[in-house]
Amino acid sequence: MSGGGGDPAPMAPVEQRVAALEALLTERGLVPEGFIEEITRRYETEIGPMNGAKVVARAWSDPAFRQRLLTDGTAAIAEMGFGGAEGDHMVVVENTPAVHNVIVCTLCSCYPWPTLGLPPAWYKDPPYRARMVREPRTLLAEMGCGVPEDVEIRVWDSSAEVRYLVLPQRPPGTEGMPEAELAGLVTRDSMIGVARL
Amino acid sequence: MDGIHDLGGMQGFGAVDHAPAEPVFHEPWEGRTRALMEVVLDAVQPNGGEFRHAIERMAPGHYLTSSYYEHWLTAAATLAVEHGLLTRADLEARAGGRFPLSGPVLAPPVTDPVADASEPRFGVGDRVRVREWHSPGHTRCPRYVRGQEGVVVRLDGAYSVPDVEAHGTARRYEATYSVRFDAASLWRDGQRGVWVHVDLWDSYLEAA
Numbered sequence: 001m002s003g004g005g006g007d008p009a010p011m012a013p014v015e016q017r018v019a020a021l022e023a024l025l026t027e028r029g030l031v032p033e034g035f036i037e038e039i040t041r042r043y044e045t046e047i048g049p050m051n052g053a054k055v056v057a058r059a060w061s062d063p064a065f066r067q068r069l070l071t072d073g074t075a076a077i078a079e080m081g082f083g084g085a086e087g088d089h090m091v092v093v094e095n096t097p098a099v100h101n102v103i104v105c106t107l108c109s110c111y112p113w114p115t116l117g118l119p120p121a122w123y124k125d126p127p128y129r130a131r132m133v134r135e136p137r138t139l140l141a142e143m144g145c146g147v148p149e150d151v152e153i154r155v156w157d158s159s160a161e162v163r164y165l166v167l168p169q170r171p172p173g174t175e176g177m178p179e180a181e182l183a184g185l186v187t188r189d190s191m192i193g194v195a196r197l
Numbered sequence: 198m199d200g201i202h203d204l205g206g207m208q209g210f211g212a213v214d215h216a217p218a219e220p221v222f223h224e225p226w227e228g229r230t231r232a233l234m235e236v237v238l239d240a241v242q243p244n245g246g247e248f249r250h251a252i253e254r255m256a257p258g259h260y261l262t263s264s265y266y267e268h269w270l271t272a273a274a275t276l277a278v279e280h281g282l283l284t285r286a287d288l289e290a291r292a293g294g295r296f297p298l299s300g301p302v303l304a305p306p307v308t309d310p311v312a313d314a315s316e317p318r319f320g321v322g323d324r325v326r327v328r329e330w331h332s333p334g335h336t337r338c339p340r341y342v343r344g345q346e347g348v349v350v351r352l353d354g355a356y357s358v359p360d361v362e363a364h365g366t367a368r369r370y371e372a373t374y375s376v377r378f379d380a381a382s383l384w385r386d387g388q389r390g391v392w393v394h395v396d397l398w399d400s401y402l403e404a405a
Contacts, residue, residue, distance in 0.1 A: 012294030014267050018226040020291035021233055021274055024283050030240050031233075039235065040228035044221045089353065091375075106205030106339050108249055109265055118231075120219050124265040127210035133341065133393050134206045134384055143215050152390045155380075157205065159337050160373045160396035161356050189217055 048117035051082050052165060053186035054179075055115060059092075060170045061179045070094055073165065077115060086163055087114035093156060094167040095193075100147045101154045102140065102193030103164040104132040110158035112165050116191060123192065133157055143194050166193040198250075198303055198333055199340060201257035206341040206384065227266040230273070237273040241280035246363030250335035251275045254299035275299040304334025307361050310369035314399050315355035317372035323349045324405040325376060327397065335363035338401040342376075345383055346405045350394065351375035358398050371399040 012020070025031050055077055059066040069076040073090035077083060090112060093101040105111065106129045111119035122128055131139045136153050140146065147153055156164045168190040174182060189195035222228040238248060251272035252260075260268065275298045277283045288296040319325055329344040337359045355370040362368055373396060380391035 009289075009295045012289070012292035012296055014263075014270065015224075015226045016292045016294065017274070017288070017296050018230050018233070018270055020288050020293075020296065021270065021277070021283075022229060023291055024287055025233060025236050025240075025277075028282070030236050035236070036229050036232040039232035040222065043228070043231065048221070091351070106341070107202055107337060108252065118221055120216070121223065121264065122213050122215045125214065126204050126207070126261060127213045128215075130204040130207040130210050131213070134208070134380075135388070136380075136391055137388065139213065143213060149390070152392065155391070155393045156375075157339065157393065157395045159339060160353065160398065162353055162373075162375070162396055187217065194215070195217070 043118055047113055049115075049186075049188035049191060050183070051080075051117075052112070052115035052188075052191045053183040055080055055082070055165070056167060056186045056191065057179045057183035059167055060174075060182055066167075069167070077165075082114040084114050086110070087112050089162045090115070090165060091156075091162050092165045092167050093154065095169045095196075097151070097169070099152050099154060100140075100193065100196075101156065101164075101166045102132065102136060103156045103158060103166060104129060105158045106130070106133055107159055110163060112163035115165055116188060120188070140194060145189075145193075145195050166191050168197050171197045198253060198335070199331055200253040201255070201260045202253045203340045205339045222266075227264075230266045230270045234269050234273045237277050237282070240282055241276050243276055243280070244362050244365065245357060246335045246359040248272055248276065249359075250302070250363045251279075251299050253335065254302065256297065256300060259297055271297060271299060302334070302364070304332065304364055307334075307364040307367055310358070310361040310367040313355070313370040315370050315372060317352055317374070318399055319349045319372075319374060319402065319404070321349055321352065325349060325374075325402040326405040327376075327401055328403055332360060334360060336360045336401075338397060339395060341383060342378060342395050342397075345378055347376040347378040347395075349374045350377045353396065356398070358400065360398075360400075373398050374402070376402070 059069050069092050073092040109124040190197050252268045326346045327342045353373045358369045375394050378393045381388050
């Protein structure tokens with residue numbers, strides 16, 4: 001069926017390929033009861049950008065925490081209870097009036113899971129990965145995040161073990177706002193660096 | 198390998214299909230694939246980087262016309278077959294059609310990784326040039342910086358070299374660096390005020 005020449009057999013629909021893999025692994029006793037549902041539930045409810053938003057809100061509210069976050073991102077984020085796979089070596093890059101940061105993974109889909117969850121589809125698709133290192137100012141503008149010509153853009157390609165998180169600028173008019181309320185203003189895209197607040 | 202996954206700087210892809218929010222899994226099969234990938238990795242215990250390399254070995258046409266979870270499905274099935282857990286015939290019979298797998302590993306196994314090089318050769322501010330090589334195996338050195346000069350901006354400690362660990366049980370630890378490149382010198386297009394940072398292992402670099 002895999003064919004060596006001529007017209008190949010039609011590719012089975014992806015749902016059927018997944019079901020085939022699942023059935024064969026289950027028959028070999030390798031899929032524990034409820035495992036698939038548990039993994040799905042964990043990624044849908046326990047990790048996600050709400051964690052990163054809490055980190056950002058704390059950094060805006062607590063200058064000492066902000067300093068620790070920029071010095072040793074992994075340790076500061078661990079203070080808030082977040083860490084683990086794809087978050088073991090965190091570097092937090094800070095946006096300022098003069099600098100805009102944005103993260104990408106040109107080789108695959110590296111992304112800080114504990115603070116941002118699993119990456120959105122567009123982050124893993126070829127257009128974003130191909131273009132963000134080549135024409136970031138143009139691409140950011142296309143995505144609704146215009147960066148003025150006099151603001152430096154720093155692109156971070158996550159090609160080794162470090163995972164990056166952007167610390168966005170605190171929006172004006174939020175002085176005195178409680179930390180929990182500030183966290184509600186922080187979007188996933190602002191922590192990737194494809195949006196400003 | 199110079200595979201289709203190495204996308205940095207390629208042209209012609211058009212707009213990013215961006216949405217400010219989206220479900221974690223668009224379809225139920227995506228979540229199931231996420232879990233099955235863990236089942237396969239647990240069962241076959243691949244070398245570090247071997248799963249990534251299985252994605253990199255996908256046929257370019259299939260890679261570009263399938264979603265990332267389909268990449269994971271393909272890589273998980275490929276490792277299951279390569280490690281003798283399942284057969285392709287079983288997968289195709291059960292799926293009721295062709296079940297494309299990734300292409301073969303092109304690089305020979307690494308048996309002698311030579312000694313660790315955990316002590317950094319470079320410091321912050323040093324100018325470095327990325328070695329221009331074309332490994333047939335797994336590497337985390339993107340094509341778009343090969344042969345290019347940049348400046349070390351951060352040292353990140355020593356980590357296992359992906360090019361070694363993906364191709365056998367041997368391990369070699371090397372210092373890693375974040376290296377800053379001027380986008381205008383990467384792309385020769387006159388853009389200003391854009392810096393691209395790439396994280397690179399010591400053996401990818403030489404003094405500039």
